Amino acid sequence: xxxxxKIWRQKNAKDKGGFALYTIDGISEDMSFLEMIDxxxxxxxxxxxxxxxxxxxxxxxxxxxxxxxINGRAHGPWAGTTTCQLHMRAFxxxxxxxxxxxxxxxxxxxxxxxxxxxxxxxxxxSGGFVSVNTGNAKDANNITIPKPDADESxxxxxxxxxxxxxxxxxxxxxxxxxxAKVSQLALLPQxxxxxxxxxxxxxxxxxxxxxxxxxxxxxxxxxxxxxISLTHIARMNRExxxxxxxx
Amino acid sequence: xxxxxxxxxxxxxxxxxxxxxxxxPLVNPANKRSIEIIVVGSGLAGASxxxxxxxxxxxxKCFCFQDSPRRAHSIAAQGGINAAKNYxxxxxxxYRLFYDTVKGGDYRAREGNVYRLAEVSANIIDQCVxxxxxxxxxxxxxxxxxxxxxxxxxxxxxxxxxxxxxxLLGAYSALExxxxxxxxxxxxxxxxxxxxxxxxxARGIIARDLISGKLERHFGxxxxxxxxxxGNVFFLSTNAMGxxxxxxxxxxxQGAFFGNPCYTQIHxxxxxxxxxxxxxLTLMSESLRNDGRIWVPKAKNDARKANEIPEEERxxxxxxRYPAFGNLVPRDVASRAAKExxxxxxxxxxxxxxxxxxFAAAIERYGKIQVNKMNLHNVxxxxxxxxxxxxxxxxxxxxxxxxxxxxxxxxxxxxxRIYPAVHYTMGGLWxxxxxxxxxxxxxxxxxxxxxxHGANRLGASALMQGLADxxxxxxxxxxxxxxxxxxxxxxxxxxxxFVEAEKKVQEQLDTLMNIKGTKSVDHFxxxxxxxxxxxxxxxxxxxxxxxxxSAIRALREEFWKGVRIPGTQNEMNxxxxxxxxxxxxxxxxxxxxxxxxxxxxxxxxxxxxESATEDGEAKRDDDNFSYVAAWEFKGVGESELxxxxxxxxxxxxxxxSYK
Ligand SMILES: Cc1cc2nc3c(=O)[nH]c(=O)nc-3n(C[C@H](O)[C@H](O)[C@H](O)COP(=O)(O)OP(=O)(O)OC[C@H]3O[C@@H](n4cnc5c(N)ncnc54)[C@H](O)[C@@H]3O)c2cc1C
Ligand code: SF4
Ligand code: FES
Numbered sequence: 001x002x003x004x005x006k007i008w009r010q011k012n013a014k015d016k017g018g019f020a021l022y023t024i025d026g027i028s029e030d031m032s033f034l035e036m037i038d039x040x041x042x043x044x045x046x047x048x049x050x051x052x053x054x055x056x057x058x059x060x061x062x063x064x065x066x067x068x069x070i071n072g073r074a075h076g077p078w079a080g081t082t083t084c085q086l087h088m089r090a091f092x093x094x095x096x097x098x099x100x101x102x103x104x105x106x107x108x109x110x111x112x113x114x115x116x117x118x119x120x121x122x123x124x125x126s127g128g129f130v131s132v133n134t135g136n137a138k139d140a141n142n143i144t145i146p147k148p149d150a151d152e153s154x155x156x157x158x159x160x161x162x163x164x165x166x167x168x169x170x171x172x173x174x175x176x177x178x179x180a181k182v183s184q185l186a187l188l189p190q191x192x193x194x195x196x197x198x199x200x201x202x203x204x205x206x207x208x209x210x211x212x213x214x215x216x217x218x219x220x221x222x223x224x225x226x227x228i229s230l231t232h233i234a235r236m237n238r239e240x241x242x243x244x245x246x247x
Numbered sequence: 248x249x250x251x252x253x254x255x256x257x258x259x260x261x262x263x264x265x266x267x268x269x270x271x272p273l274v275n276p277a278n279k280r281s282i283e284i285i286v287v288g289s290g291l292a293g294a295s296x297x298x299x300x301x302x303x304x305x306x307x308k309c310f311c312f313q314d315s316p317r318r319a320h321s322i323a324a325q326g327g328i329n330a331a332k333n334y335x336x337x338x339x340x341x342y343r344l345f346y347d348t349v350k351g352g353d354y355r356a357r358e359g360n361v362y363r364l365a366e367v368s369a370n371i372i373d374q375c376v377x378x379x380x381x382x383x384x385x386x387x388x389x390x391x392x393x394x395x396x397x398x399x400x401x402x403x404x405x406x407x408x409x410x411x412x413x414x415l416l417g418a419y420s421a422l423e424x425x426x427x428x429x430x431x432x433x434x435x436x437x438x439x440x441x442x443x444x445x446x447x448x449a450r451g452i453i454a455r456d457l458i459s460g461k462l463e464r465h466f467g468x469x470x471x472x473x474x475x476x477x478g479n480v481f482f483l484s485t486n487a488m489g490x491x492x493x494x495x496x497x498x499x500x501q502g503a504f505f506g507n508p509c510y511t512q513i514h515x516x517x518x519x520x521x522x523x524x525x526x527x528l529t530l531m532s533e534s535l536r537n538d539g540r541i542w543v544p545k546a547k548n549d550a551r552k553a554n555e556i557p558e559e560e561r562x563x564x565x566x567x568r569y570p571a572f573g574n575l576v577p578r579d580v581a582s583r584a585a586k587e588x589x590x591x592x593x594x595x596x597x598x599x600x601x602x603x604x605x606f607a608a609a610i611e612r613y614g615k616i617q618v619n620k621m622n623l624h625n626v627x628x629x630x631x632x633x634x635x636x637x638x639x640x641x642x643x644x645x646x647x648x649x650x651x652x653x654x655x656x657x658x659x660x661x662x663x664r665i666y667p668a669v670h671y672t673m674g675g676l677w678x679x680x681x682x683x684x685x686x687x688x689x690x691x692x693x694x695x696x697x698x699x700h701g702a703n704r705l706g707a708s709a710l711m712q713g714l715a716d717x718x719x720x721x722x723x724x725x726x727x728x729x730x731x732x733x734x735x736x737x738x739x740x741x742x743x744x745f746v747e748a749e750k751k752v753q754e755q756l757d758t759l760m761n762i763k764g765t766k767s768v769d770h771f772x773x774x775x776x777x778x779x780x781x782x783x784x785x786x787x788x789x790x791x792x793x794x795x796x797s798a799i800r801a802l803r804e805e806f807w808k809g810v811r812i813p814g815t816q817n818e819m820n821x822x823x824x825x826x827x828x829x830x831x832x833x834x835x836x837x838x839x840x841x842x843x844x845x846x847x848x849x850x851x852x853x854x855x856x857e858s859a860t861e862d863g864e865a866k867r868d869d870d871n872f873s874y875v876a877a878w879e880f881k882g883v884g885e886s887e888l889x890x891x892x893x894x895x896x897x898x899x900x901x902x903x904s905y906k
Binding site for chain 2: 011012028029030031032034035038039042044045046048049050051053055056057058059060061062063064065078081085087089110111114116117118120121124125126127128129130131132133134135136137138139140141143144145146147150153154157158160161184185188190191
């Protein structure tokens, strides 16, 4: 198929940036979206032009590195899918596709479609762990966990840290990401000891990074490639309230 | 010829590690605070090592090229992690895990190392659970296990099809905790480009900040390479796009021997190549072989659709050739059998380079079980199949969805098409029992070293090895070296060795940028991949390997004359990053072919057509090849072979048979 691509180009963090238009032909519907960009980049290199910079690594929907805002939607049109899993079957001949980076105060653009998501690492460093040194652990089966709790904890832990939730929220809120980690550990016996401090530190760090408030619009859940549920936000709010009451 | 000393402690297999631990020299806490350790890599091996060493009190600097340590390639592991817990009461033990691993590796690994791995495996599960890793559980609240290829017990722990993700996020959280405490300094989007050597010891690295393009010098009393495997030398593999050999290769060029470079694992169940645009291959977990049946049409060039081919015209070739193990033979055997059928012209799909993985029988079987469970009577065939599909969905839903997204086909209705793909590299930097390479102060952990899997790795054992190395081995073994080094003060990075090393890296970057050729990096990478896959892939022979070596040499020349890298080096430049990696892959490719040429026997993933039994099975040659091939760098394209003899005191090597 033949396509028109409208892609955000920005040389570096300081550059103002803007859209560039490209036309591309010979795209097969078996290609993944990123393979389509590979084809574009090969042609740009052929013309001695700079290829489009974008983040990607696993190309199978698990590392959370790919991050494109496609036709106004984080990770494009397919539900529960990362950009790298999106295939060109989703488009038709003659389409114009607009591709932008994540846009949020907490995620400054590095180059073209690449953004800086290190704020997420700092939020985890502020409390997204159980403080257990290597060698401290007792036999694993000494901790029994009801299957429903284990399953729900797993569902929260499936977050890939991609940041689509932030990118699709009009307030650039990181609540879905933060609540997924808080929820995972709050549901497990191992997470109880530091429960109160964890939620307080993580929320404080989230605010310090410049992410906005949650006003329950639900677009994070709708666009999350791992379909992380809004119920985790509700759980985190409860955790936060309880922690503050216990002060 | 240098003598390779594996430093395996003396004494009984069962007590070596315990004795070692209680006699290893210690570094006192005050001294630890002034010792700096560089960890390159943040996958399972790197993150677990960096956090554990920081907990002990060392000052750690950790590097990765992704934008966050959480994205290291370990995140993609699907199936599970082995541990000798014997929670299922099915007769598992440290010995059995040890034995299965040595046998699975076709008797090309060290007994001492593998036994230690099996010993610490149980601690790994304890540690991960304590961190909050949500492993799958039974209704009683206890941990669940599944079985994996090449074993007869259930010892694999898992978290749906995302085990690597959950384990890595556990190790990452431990790492970030130390970052928060200030004991680890994390350098994301940094790529190590050389080792700095002072007085014959590794004392630091040169790294490039991938955002600004600037080179940086970092000092460390010791340097740990946890940089993963090199499967991407084939261009197409199941590895992440960024996985590369650069760190290990630069170390090799500084004197670290490369062990068994030709041992490559080709995984039998991956989604086949769909066209020239293909950028990577996707694994379909080995667990599918528990229920799926693999077949091709009996007739050559059969153009009919799968469901138009009647039962008696199908060839379930694994069940036919290996009645004892059937579809559950080890990976190397299953891969070769698929290739054999496709080479005979019986392959399926448009490319004819694929075989069917069929769930029809499983769907029907599960459907009937459901009917019994639910106590239903007079159930129609449709209803049985519907119930069966639901059961299969519960077990493998995420994999079936992944297949459907990629191929646009519905695997519940038509059999999946699969073909083998490059997946894992058993070869890597040669290390001794301490995990130290042949360069003092330079260590290699995880997939980056050659150690524990011999010539073939069993499923669910790489995660185990990476975490064993990082959590439970290196925190002890590094003491042997560092206890001798407590008087060494941090060496300032204006030392001439740092200046020289940086200059050398700078020159290579300049050279690459100044070629200004006409072909993209990928052009060369694809060419290299094709040579490797055709001549150093699933089957190898003398003629092909010799041809490959000259073809790779020619490609190397072409690359250094013809590569085009747009942009500049003082900015984020993804093509420049790739170019450096491909330059190293080209040199590695040649060494892999040399190693494959040298090893005239077949063993594990290495199949030499000249060394096969009459019915086409691999034939090992213990009299001549029971050794680790450790290669020393002697200049580009030149290498010298050193042999470490393998001694088996406990297990007795026999010809593997799965018939
Ligand atoms: C699709 C897939 C599924 C798998 N499933 C399983 C499974 O179910 N069970 C199992 O046991 N094994 C499995 N494996 C194998 C296993 O995942 C890997 O062998 C293992 O995770 C490797 O871990 P590692 O820590 O050694 O390296 P990696 O996780 O690859 O980490 C390498 C690290 O090094 C860094 N790095 C590399 N080079 C540089 C450089 N020059 N400078 C700076 N940083 C650098 C990277 O940024 C990264 O952080 C699977 C592999 C694949 C591909
Ligand atoms: S919650 Fe969903 S959208 Fe947000 S980072 Fe996690 S996986 Fe991405
Ligand atoms: S590239 Fe890893 S999730 Fe898309």
